[in-house]
Amino acid sequence: MKRIIYSEIDGNSKPFYALAALLGAFVLAALASAFYMEHYGHYVTGMNNQVVWGMPHVFAFFLIIASSGALNVASIGTVFGKKIYKPLGRLSGLLAIALLLGGLTILVLDLGRPDRLIVAMLNYNFKSIFAWNIFLYVGFIAVIALYVWLQMERRMNRFARLAGTLAFFWRLVLTTGTGSILGFLVAREAYDSAIMAPLFIAMSFSFGLAAYLLVLMAICRGTGRELGDTVILRMGRLLGVFVGSVLYLTAIQHLANIYAAQHAGVERFILLDGGIFTSLFWIGQVFIGGLLPLLLVYRTPKQNLQRGVAIASALVIAGGFAQLYVLIVGGQSYPLNLFPGMEVSSSFFDGAVATYAPSLPEVGLGLGGVALAGLIILVGIKVLRFLPTTLANAAIDPHHEVTTGRP
Amino acid sequence: MSRKTDNTQTQESPDFDPQRRSFLGAMATAAGLTLAPGVILYSITKSQPTEARELYAAVSSDVRWGMLIDLGRCESGCDDCVSACAKENGLRGHGRPTTDAQWIRKVDIKDPQTGNSKSLPMLCQHCENPPCVDVCPTGASFKRADGIVLVDKHTCIGCRYCMMACPYKARSFVHEVLEDQKSFAPRGKGTVESCTLCVHRIDSDRLPACVEACSDTGGGAMLFGDLNNPDSEISKRVAKYASQQIRADLGLKPGIRYRNL
Ligand code: SF4
Numbered sequence: 205m206k207r208i209i210y211s212e213i214d215g216n217s218k219p220f221y222a223l224a225a226l227l228g229a230f231v232l233a234a235l236a237s238a239f240y241m242e243h244y245g246h247y248v249t250g251m252n253n254q255v256v257w258g259m260p261h262v263f264a265f266f267l268i269i270a271s272s273g274a275l276n277v278a279s280i281g282t283v284f285g286k287k288i289y290k291p292l293g294r295l296s297g298l299l300a301i302a303l304l305l306g307g308l309t310i311l312v313l314d315l316g317r318p319d320r321l322i323v324a325m326l327n328y329n330f331k332s333i334f335a336w337n338i339f340l341y342v343g344f345i346a347v348i349a350l351y352v353w354l355q356m357e358r359r360m361n362r363f364a365r366l367a368g369t370l371a372f373f374w375r376l377v378l379t380t381g382t383g384s385i386l387g388f389l390v391a392r393e394a395y396d397s398a399i400m401a402p403l404f405i406a407m408s409f410s411f412g413l414a415a416y417l418l419v420l421m422a423i424c425r426g427t428g429r430e431l432g433d434t435v436i437l438r439m440g441r442l443l444g445v446f447v448g449s450v451l452y453l454t455a456i457q458h459l460a461n462i463y464a465a466q467h468a469g470v471e472r473f474i475l476l477d478g479g480i481f482t483s484l485f486w487i488g489q490v491f492i493g494g495l496l497p498l499l500l501v502y503r504t505p506k507q508n509l510q511r512g513v514a515i516a517s518a519l520v521i522a523g524g525f526a527q528l529y530v531l532i533v534g535g536q537s538y539p540l541n542l543f544p545g546m547e548v549s550s551s552f553f554d555g556a557v558a559t560y561a562p563s564l565p566e567v568g569l570g571l572g573g574v575a576l577a578g579l580i581i582l583v584g585i586k587v588l589r590f591l592p593t594t595l596a597n598a599a600i601d602p603h604h605e606v607t608t609g610r611p
Numbered sequence: 612m613s614r615k616t617d618n619t620q621t622q623e624s625p626d627f628d629p630q631r632r633s634f635l636g637a638m639a640t641a642a643g644l645t646l647a648p649g650v651i652l653y654s655i656t657k658s659q660p661t662e663a664r665e666l667y668a669a670v671s672s673d674v675r676w677g678m679l680i681d682l683g684r685c686e687s688g689c690d691d692c693v694s695a696c697a698k699e700n701g702l703r704g705h706g707r708p709t710t711d712a713q714w715i716r717k718v719d720i721k722d723p724q725t726g727n728s729k730s731l732p733m734l735c736q737h738c739e740n741p742p743c744v745d746v747c748p749t750g751a752s753f754k755r756a757d758g759i760v761l762v763d764k765h766t767c768i769g770c771r772y773c774m775m776a777c778p779y780k781a782r783s784f785v786h787e788v789l790e791d792q793k794s795f796a797p798r799g800k801g802t803v804e805s806c807t808l809c810v811h812r813i814d815s816d817r818l819p820a821c822v823e824a825c826s827d828t829g830g831g832a833m834l835f836g837d838l839n840n841p842d843s844e845i846s847k848r849v850a851k852y853a854s855q856q857i858r859a860d861l862g863l864k865p866g867i868r869y870r871n872l
């Protein structure tokens with residue numbers, strides 16, 4: 205195998221600045237949305253006293269979950285010593301940091317009092333899983349930064365594996381923590397399940413790898429760096445495994461809930477008669493985000509491999525949004541069960557399915573978080589050496605047959 | 612000093628803690644300065660957050676305030692408790708039912724098998740193990756020593772995690788700009804709030820507004836008092852008659868109990 209050479213992207217091109225400007229515009233739109241929500245109060249959004257977490261949280265959860273999954277590629281290379289993944293590790297660290305910052309920014313800007321962020325930094329309730337997560341997130345960024353630095357600094361390379369291992373375990377804890385934000389809510393039937401933590405880990409693997417694949421392919425295409433089928437084939441297969449695990453754990457999540465008689469109501473709601481949530485579950489999450497990508501990664505003919513995997517990744521991401529929407533918004537829309545077995549009504553919507561329609565500022569805020577992540581990646585690859593100059597088959601695979609005629 | 616610990620007005624409270632009064636005093640001071648709601652509110656705490664906390668902490672844990680609500684006396688359609696609360700605490704709707712705050716609400720329940728129906732007031736249950744307090748990242752949700760669960764409006768960042776955690780839907784998020792606030796019930800756009808058990812009244816030996824209204828013009832269904840004092844009317848009644856906590860299975864030990872549920 206040749207020695208891997210990393211380099212910054214050139215980035216002095218029109219398309220580069222056009223893309224940066226576009227992403228910047230989305231970030232500005234998100235700031236404007238946040239200001240608008242803050243100025244008038246949250247009644248201008250679709251969120252209310254029944255659905256207290258809405259579209260911003262769907263985006264934020266998605267980005268945070270995907271962030272820890274994006275680091276997978278680095279872990280496989282360093283922790284599990286798979287050589288072919290090695291050259292991909294740095295970008296994986298950058299992507300993880302970018303996605304996490306995008307997600308956290310959304311969460312903060314959606315707060316009722318984002319101006320009090322400093323209050324949140326100074327007052328910690330250590331019983332709160334939310335407060336724990338703040339530490340986990342900050343630590344995660346620090347660990348990845350260290351890991352990437354150790355990789356970039358040749359003299360320090362030998363410590364990279366240690367940092368990679370640390371990041372790997374940190375990542376597992378972090379995703380467990382994120383899942384527990386919902387999993388600890390005993391009163392909400394949709395979330396009260398031990399499966400939430402492993403499910404979130406599987407989701408993170410799947411969404412994170414899908415995001416990584418898309419970003420990698422986009423950068424290589426945009427900069428004209430060669431990207432061989434070997435890498436894409438491997439990662440595509442891996443994506444298939446992750447997508448399968450999410451489907452499997454989702455099945456267990458719902459089956460277990462159906463057997464717990466108390467939770468039969470909320471299951472019926474999600475799976476059968478929850479309207480938009482039922483459609484999103486079956487069509488969005490299961491079909492578009494699960495079965496279709498599986499088919500694509502395992503059945504795409506060789507000559508169309510890259511396109512097949514790219515489409516599969518996009519579908520996984522779309523399905524992921526559907527899944528989180530069903531989980532977060534659907535879970536809150538189903539009424540709290542204060543009087544089991546009774547018909548309940550009140551002026552505060554007790555016993556009634558809540559209504560929620562995402563508003564433009566919420567979507568704007570969410571998209572802004574995604575754009576911020578994109579912007580961080582764009583700047584990152586321009587100023588630092590995150591990407592190998594080539595990912596051609598022969599360059600990265602030690603076992604690659606010399607059939608191409610190249611050495 | 613005579614202290615009304617429940618609405619039968621028979622109780623003497625020997626352990627009355629004068630510092631409770633100073634809490635009220637602090638609130639009144641805050642009141643005087645609250646000319647521009649929201650803005651001023653914030654600056655007040657900025658100057659004395661710890662003081663306010665100490666005052667809260669000075670409340671005695673010998674007391675456990677609670678309520679016993681008798682559904683046999685609670686009529687469907689009567690909402691005297693609800694309007695009294697709104698008047699007392701300055702809650703005004705904006706004609707937007709999904710986002711308007713409700714600290715106390717009437718809930719009608721019906722057994723689909725028998726057709727039997729009841730009506731009851733639902734408010735923050737002032738849980739002994741409040742999940743809202745457990746999950747709050749900043750510690751803005753807190754429980755006073757006497758069992759009253761409150762939100763510190765100055766450290767609440769408006770994340771709404773407590774609303775996700777409360778099984779009783781007792782909390783509301785302030786979704787819009789407020790005007791004409793009551794000095795003793797500070798509220799603020801972007802923060803979460805819920806029934807305070809009329810802590811300002813309790814601290815000056817008065818009954819919560821809902822309880823007062825219920826006995827004045829309603830059915831007299833609500834009994835307020837100290838569950839820790841075996842001689843209080845409420846303690847005697849809960850000892851004598853069967854009463855229930857809503858969702859007792861969750862183990863939160865609410866301070867609000869219901870009879871004839
Ligand atoms: S009823 Fe809800 S808001 Fe009140 S103490 Fe219990 S959990 Fe907290």
Ligand code: SF4
Pocket residue numbers: 746747748749750751752762766767768769770771772773774802803
């Ligand atoms: S909304 Fe306020 S009181 Fe509720 S959990 Fe968040 S910071 Fe705490």
